[in-house]
Amino acid sequence: MLTSVRGKNAERFVTPVLGLALGVLFLVIFALHDDWFDAVTSFAIMALYSVVLLVLGRRSETLGLLGGDVPDERGRAIGVKALAFTGTVLVDVIVVMFIWELAHGRDAGPWAALGAIGGVAFAGSTAWYTRHS
Amino acid sequence: MRNDVRKLRERSGLSQGQLAAALDVSRQTVNAIETGRYNPTLPLAIRIARHFETMIEEIFHVD
Numbered sequence: 001m002l003t004s005v006r007g008k009n010a011e012r013f014v015t016p017v018l019g020l021a022l023g024v025l026f027l028v029i030f031a032l033h034d035d036w037f038d039a040v041t042s043f044a045i046m047a048l049y050s051v052v053l054l055v056l057g058r059r060s061e062t063l064g065l066l067g068g069d070v071p072d073e074r075g076r077a078i079g080v081k082a083l084a085f086t087g088t089v090l091v092d093v094i095v096v097m098f099i100w101e102l103a104h105g106r107d108a109g110p111w112a113a114l115g116a117i118g119g120v121a122f123a124g125s126t127a128w129y130t131r132h133s
Numbered sequence: 134m135r136n137d138v139r140k141l142r143e144r145s146g147l148s149q150g151q152l153a154a155a156l157d158v159s160r161q162t163v164n165a166i167e168t169g170r171y172n173p174t175l176p177l178a179i180r181i182a183r184h185f186e187t188m189i190e191e192i193f194h195v196d
Contacts, residue, residue: 061161072158074171 012057012069016050023047091118135194139167141185156180 023046030039053067065075094115101108142152142163149167153160156177165171166181172193173181182189 061159072162073174073177074158074162074165077171 012064012067013054015066015068016054016057019046019050019053023050087118091115094118134172135169135196136166137192137194138163138181141187141192142167145185152184155184 023043026042026046027039030036030042053063057064057067057069064071065078070076070079094111098108098111098115101111138152142149145152147155149163150160153163156163157180158177162171166173178189178193182192185192
């Protein structure tokens with residue numbers, strides 16, 4: 001059971017509410033294209049994800065953090081590490097896919113654009129934090 | 134980094150949850166500090182030291 005500062009604030013509702021809002025958005029977009037199967041399916045997935053985060057977030061530290069309930073400095077450190085790991089995975093995928101598409105003679109432009117955005121973001125944030133940390 | 138948080142907490146008769154509440158962190162964070170999985174930042178280390186009315190270097194040992 002989680003104790004002390006967990007679940008004190010409204011932050012634990014942010015991600016579930018955002019997930020539910022995205023589900024509604026997907027529902028509307030697919031419905032406007034008369035694709036009711038994808039509309040219902042995508043809404044159900046997002047709604048289920050939101051409910052799981054909200055209901056089980058107080059019992060599981062992992063689900064709590066995923067739901068936006070960051071109770072202390074260790075929670076923030078876990079978020080930073082997880083984000084860094086995710087960024088590394090994305091960079092690897094982007095580089096591999098860029099080379100893969102080039103090797104097969106296909107348009108690698110979208111991967112190049114993603115790589116460029118990532119590169120600019122990394123360089124920019126490094127410069128920012130160098131001056132402000 | 135080794136630390137004596139568990140020893141000090143048990144000597145004080147506190148549960149992990151009670152110490153967590155006093156430090157305004159989660160019980161899991163107290164457990165992670167005690168087992169050496171997480172090194173607290175300087176502000177939290179100071180709060181821990183103040184809570185046990187001792188100095189940081191009496192609790193945390195770099196070796």
